[in-house]
Amino acid sequence: MDNKLKIREVCGDYALDIPFADGSVNTIYFNSKRNAENVKRIIEIDGSKPNHATVCEMEEIRHGKWEFEKDICGCAWFTCTNCHKYIIMAKHRLYPYCPYCGAKMEVENG
Structure with missing residues:
Protein backbone atom coordinates (compact mmCIF):
# COMPACT_ATOMS: atom_id res chain seq x y z
CA MET A 1 0.00 0.00 0.00
CA ASP A 2 1.21 3.49 -0.85
CA ASN A 3 1.07 5.63 2.34
CA LYS A 4 1.79 8.96 0.63
CA LEU A 5 -0.67 11.81 0.79
CA LYS A 6 -2.07 12.58 -2.65
CA ILE A 7 -3.75 15.69 -4.06
CA ARG A 8 -6.01 15.22 -7.09
CA GLU A 9 -8.32 17.49 -9.06
CA VAL A 10 -12.05 16.73 -8.81
CA CYS A 11 -14.52 18.82 -10.86
CA GLY A 12 -12.56 22.05 -10.40
CA ASP A 13 -11.88 21.41 -6.70
CA TYR A 14 -8.98 19.55 -5.10
CA ALA A 15 -9.10 16.41 -3.01
CA LEU A 16 -6.46 15.35 -0.48
CA ASP A 17 -6.43 11.58 0.06
CA ILE A 18 -5.14 10.58 3.48
CA PRO A 19 -4.40 6.85 3.84
CA PHE A 20 -4.73 5.15 7.23
CA ALA A 21 -2.78 2.17 8.59
CA ASP A 22 -5.84 -0.12 8.23
CA GLY A 23 -5.91 0.51 4.47
CA SER A 24 -8.85 2.92 4.46
CA VAL A 25 -8.56 6.39 2.93
CA ASN A 26 -10.09 9.65 4.16
CA THR A 27 -10.65 12.33 1.50
CA ILE A 28 -10.85 16.06 2.30
CA TYR A 29 -12.03 18.47 -0.42
CA PHE A 30 -10.67 22.02 -0.94
CA ASN A 31 -11.62 24.92 -3.22
CA SER A 32 -7.98 25.68 -4.05
CA LYS A 33 -4.84 23.66 -4.66
CA ARG A 34 -2.91 25.94 -2.31
CA ASN A 35 -5.21 25.08 0.62
CA ALA A 36 -4.84 21.36 -0.12
CA GLU A 37 -1.05 21.68 -0.30
CA ASN A 38 -0.92 23.58 3.00
CA VAL A 39 -2.93 20.92 4.82
CA LYS A 40 -0.83 18.17 3.20
CA ARG A 41 2.35 19.88 4.40
CA ILE A 42 1.00 20.28 7.94
CA ILE A 43 -0.02 16.62 8.15
CA GLU A 44 3.38 15.53 6.85
CA ILE A 45 5.26 17.79 9.29
CA ASP A 46 3.00 17.44 12.32
CA GLY A 47 2.06 13.79 11.89
CA SER A 48 -1.62 14.86 11.93
CA LYS A 49 -1.46 15.77 15.63
CA PRO A 50 -3.22 19.02 16.57
CA ASN A 51 -0.67 21.34 18.18
CA HIS A 52 0.60 24.93 18.08
CA ALA A 53 1.78 24.51 14.47
CA THR A 54 -1.70 23.58 13.20
CA VAL A 55 -3.29 26.26 11.02
CA CYS A 56 -6.67 26.52 12.67
CA GLU A 57 -7.88 26.76 16.23
CA MET A 58 -10.19 23.92 17.21
CA GLU A 59 -13.07 24.84 19.46
CA GLU A 60 -16.54 23.64 20.30
CA ILE A 61 -19.32 24.93 18.04
CA ARG A 62 -21.62 27.33 19.87
Whole structure:
Protein backbone atom coordinates (compact mmCIF):
# COMPACT_ATOMS: atom_id res chain seq x y z
CA MET A 1 0.00 0.00 0.00
CA ASP A 2 1.21 3.49 -0.85
CA ASN A 3 1.07 5.63 2.34
CA LYS A 4 1.79 8.96 0.63
CA LEU A 5 -0.67 11.81 0.79
CA LYS A 6 -2.07 12.58 -2.65
CA ILE A 7 -3.75 15.69 -4.06
CA ARG A 8 -6.01 15.22 -7.09
CA GLU A 9 -8.32 17.49 -9.06
CA VAL A 10 -12.05 16.73 -8.81
CA CYS A 11 -14.52 18.82 -10.86
CA GLY A 12 -12.56 22.05 -10.40
CA ASP A 13 -11.88 21.41 -6.70
CA TYR A 14 -8.98 19.55 -5.10
CA ALA A 15 -9.10 16.41 -3.01
CA LEU A 16 -6.46 15.35 -0.48
CA ASP A 17 -6.43 11.58 0.06
CA ILE A 18 -5.14 10.58 3.48
CA PRO A 19 -4.40 6.85 3.84
CA PHE A 20 -4.73 5.15 7.23
CA ALA A 21 -2.78 2.17 8.59
CA ASP A 22 -5.84 -0.12 8.23
CA GLY A 23 -5.91 0.51 4.47
CA SER A 24 -8.85 2.92 4.46
CA VAL A 25 -8.56 6.39 2.93
CA ASN A 26 -10.09 9.65 4.16
CA THR A 27 -10.65 12.33 1.50
CA ILE A 28 -10.85 16.06 2.30
CA TYR A 29 -12.03 18.47 -0.42
CA PHE A 30 -10.67 22.02 -0.94
CA ASN A 31 -11.62 24.92 -3.22
CA SER A 32 -7.98 25.68 -4.05
CA LYS A 33 -4.84 23.66 -4.66
CA ARG A 34 -2.91 25.94 -2.31
CA ASN A 35 -5.21 25.08 0.62
CA ALA A 36 -4.84 21.36 -0.12
CA GLU A 37 -1.05 21.68 -0.30
CA ASN A 38 -0.92 23.58 3.00
CA VAL A 39 -2.93 20.92 4.82
CA LYS A 40 -0.83 18.17 3.20
CA ARG A 41 2.35 19.88 4.40
CA ILE A 42 1.00 20.28 7.94
CA ILE A 43 -0.02 16.62 8.15
CA GLU A 44 3.38 15.53 6.85
CA ILE A 45 5.26 17.79 9.29
CA ASP A 46 3.00 17.44 12.32
CA GLY A 47 2.06 13.79 11.89
CA SER A 48 -1.62 14.86 11.93
CA LYS A 49 -1.46 15.77 15.63
CA PRO A 50 -3.22 19.02 16.57
CA ASN A 51 -0.67 21.34 18.18
CA HIS A 52 0.60 24.93 18.08
CA ALA A 53 1.78 24.51 14.47
CA THR A 54 -1.70 23.58 13.20
CA VAL A 55 -3.29 26.26 11.02
CA CYS A 56 -6.67 26.52 12.67
CA GLU A 57 -7.88 26.76 16.23
CA MET A 58 -10.19 23.92 17.21
CA GLU A 59 -13.07 24.84 19.46
CA GLU A 60 -16.54 23.64 20.30
CA ILE A 61 -19.32 24.93 18.04
CA ARG A 62 -21.62 27.33 19.87
CA HIS A 63 -25.32 27.36 18.99
CA GLY A 64 -27.91 30.09 19.32
CA LYS A 65 -31.08 31.56 17.87
CA TRP A 66 -32.05 34.97 16.59
CA GLU A 67 -34.74 36.40 18.89
CA PHE A 68 -36.90 39.10 17.31
CA GLU A 69 -37.01 42.24 19.48
CA LYS A 70 -38.69 44.99 17.43
CA ASP A 71 -39.20 46.48 13.97
CA ILE A 72 -37.26 49.66 13.13
CA CYS A 73 -38.11 51.43 9.85
CA GLY A 74 -38.70 48.19 7.93
CA CYS A 75 -35.70 46.37 9.38
CA ALA A 76 -35.84 44.04 12.35
CA TRP A 77 -33.81 44.14 15.56
CA PHE A 78 -32.64 40.64 16.56
CA THR A 79 -30.70 39.49 19.63
CA CYS A 80 -28.33 36.50 19.69
CA THR A 81 -29.34 34.06 22.44
CA ASN A 82 -25.68 33.09 22.95
CA CYS A 83 -23.94 36.48 23.46
CA HIS A 84 -27.04 38.72 23.83
CA LYS A 85 -25.71 41.32 21.38
CA TYR A 86 -28.15 42.75 18.87
CA ILE A 87 -28.05 43.22 15.13
CA ILE A 88 -30.41 45.04 12.77
CA MET A 89 -31.19 43.25 9.49
CA ALA A 90 -34.00 42.31 7.15
CA LYS A 91 -36.08 39.39 8.46
CA HIS A 92 -35.62 37.36 5.28
CA ARG A 93 -31.80 37.75 5.33
CA LEU A 94 -30.83 36.48 8.78
CA TYR A 95 -27.17 35.51 9.14
CA PRO A 96 -26.51 31.78 9.68
CA TYR A 97 -23.84 32.76 12.29
CA CYS A 98 -23.63 35.56 14.86
CA PRO A 99 -20.97 38.06 13.70
CA TYR A 100 -20.05 38.82 17.34
CA CYS A 101 -19.63 35.40 18.98
CA GLY A 102 -19.66 33.02 15.98
CA ALA A 103 -22.62 30.98 17.27
CA LYS A 104 -24.29 28.86 14.60
CA MET A 105 -27.92 29.89 14.42
CA GLU A 106 -30.63 27.25 14.48
CA VAL A 107 -33.05 27.42 11.58
CA GLU A 108 -36.65 27.77 12.65
CA ASN A 109 -39.19 25.92 10.54
CA GLY A 110 -42.46 27.70 10.33
